Amino acid sequence: MEIHSYRDLKVWQLGVDLAAEVYDVTRLFPKSEIFGLSSQLQRAAVSVPSNIAEGHARGSTKDFIHFLNISLGSVAEVETQLLIGQRIEYVGSDTVDQLLHKYVELGKMLRALQRSLEARA
Template sequence: MDVRSYRDLKVWQVGVELVGQVYALTRLFPKAEVFGLTSQIQRAAVSVPSNIAEGHARGSRKEFLHFLTISLGSLAELETQLMIGNKIGYLDAVLLDNVLRQCDELGRMLRSLQRSLESKV
């Protein structure tokens, strides 16, 4: 497959799907959390595919690698915040496990893309 745009990247597509899942989950959080944990979780989720897109658009392998690292950091932040949501009773364990599996898959994809780009440097 010819990658002409970040939208062609499977890792970006999976990241966008994860954002949809996260928004659906955070709708279950108490309304009082809208400006707290809910907002933090949503921002972290959105940051993952956004940084993939920005890094790809920069046009340099070195910058793309940098932005992939930021995406991985945002993914770790998201996982942590979701676990906190579970710990304080906003998110049940089954829903948490499902979304964490998606996060794991996306993390593997990001690391694989990083290794691929690093091997071409």
């Protein structure tokens, strides 16, 4: 498959899917968290595919790799914030485990894409 747009990238597609899942989970958080953990978690989740898109749109491999690094940082943020949500009992263990597994896979995909781009640079 030829890549014409960031929207063609599986890693971007998964990032968007996971951001939507995070929004579903945070809807169950207490309303008092709307500007706290729930907002932080949503922003970090949205940051992952957003940075993939921005990096791809920049047009340079160096920039794309840089923005993939930012996405990886956001993956770590989401994972941390999910674990905090679990610890304070806003989200159940099963949900966190499922999301963490998906975010680990997303991180692996991001690192593989980075390596591929670095090898061609």
